[in-house]
Amino acid sequence: MNSVQSRKRKLHNDEDVKKQEIIKYGVKPGECSYCSARLRITNTFGCKCKRIFCAKHRYSDEHRCSYDYKTENMIRLEKENPRIVPSRISNA
Numbered sequence: 001m002n003s004v005q006s007r008k009r010k011l012h013n014d015e016d017v018k019k020q021e022i023i024k025y026g027v028k029p030g031e032c033s034y035c036s037a038r039l040r041i042t043n044t045f046g047c048k049c050k051r052i053f054c055a056k057h058r059y060s061d062e063h064r065c066s067y068d069y070k071t072e073n074m075i076r077l078e079k080e081n082p083r084i085v086p087s088r089i090s091n092a
Helices: 003-008 014-025 069-080
Strands: none
């Protein structure tokens, strides 16, 4: 890489990354997506809806989760449990 390319390349600082995360998730990193409570690493809970919650709002019914668990489980059950069709006995 020459010196001209290195000068043109944009450097990312911490504030730019935080702003991008706020835009992406709608909440600051390290905050509960439901109540905006400040979270530490030990009390953060991720959900299948790709958001982070506190211990109080970690369950899907507590934070109005947008992920469709019912459809996912129905598809999984259909794959794991195929239909069993009995064989016919011919009367010869």
